[in-house]
Amino acid sequence: DVASKQKVPRDLSEQIKEVTKESHVRAENTELMLSFQRGQVTLPQYKLLLCSLYEIYQVLEEEMDRNSNHPAVAPIYFPAELARIKSIEKDLEYFYGPDWREKIVVPAATQRYSHRLRQIGKENPEFLVAHAYTRYLGDLSGGQVLGRIAQKSMGLKSGEGLSFFAFPGVSSPNLFKQLYRSRMNSVELTAEERNGVLEEAVRAFEFNIQVFDGLQKMLSVAGNRQRQSSTDSNAVHGKTLQIPG
Ligand code: HEM
DSSP states (O other), X not given: OHHHHHHSOOSHHHHHHHHTHHHHHHHHTSHHHXXXXXXXXXXXXXXXXXXXXXXXXXXXXXXXHHTTTSTTTGGXXXXXXXXXXXXXXXXXXXXXXXXXXXXXXOOHHHHHHHHHHHHHHHHOGGGHHHHHIIIIIHHTTHHHHHHHHHHHHHTOOTTTTOGGGOOTTOSOHHHHHHHHHHHHHHSOOOHHHHHHHHHHHHHHHHHHHHHHHHHXXXXXXXXXXXXHHHHHHHHTTTOOOOOOO
């Protein structure tokens, strides 16, 4: 009947939020995101996150640019307002210095994510909206709070190393999100394409979760090595043990 039909979300923006709801909860509860929320994010965590974001946004934005005239991309193409790559580069230079490009390290999950972005940019540009939604609307939502928390946690000065979180071209994130949703809803998709987009959005969240888990694992391995080597050196009468290689 009419009443029950009204409950079924028809707009893409409604559907995409609905199908990714559970994934969002899981993303929020990754170790990395919990560190942010508790105000305990560390510099090594944030630096590694920036490295992965660099690889992800580089490919996402390249593919958005290349497909900017595609009918499923054009309505949600907002490079002036949303593009993150220059900001991420600035932050990486701040933390790693001028030779930051040689210092980028990412977990395998980040490469799988960027590979997928490249693939859909080439084969299914109509799915790019799922990835753009997941990253940009996330950055404009929880991301705004996380930026302020990150500044406090790491004791950074007035936005230094935090360009990633700042959207100078977006004066009201909430109004912009409304505009973005209405543009998403204006994209004409067949039922099959729409299902593909919804599936891809769940996948996009999954990629993000795997990236967070992957870089957290890198940090725990590096931390264990450091603790191990300091234990070793203590064992050698306080002298520093030289480990070859
Ligand atoms: C929306 C918080 C992590 C993607 C939101 C909203 C909040 C929020 C408060 C606004 C909800 C609304 O307007 O109804 C957080 C917090 C996070 C987090 C605290 C972690 C500390 C993430 C991650 C992603 C993400 C990791 C994806 C990579 C999104 C998206 C939206 C959103 C796409 C827009 C939902 C929509 O209106 O359709 N988040 N979030 N979030 N978040 Fe997150």
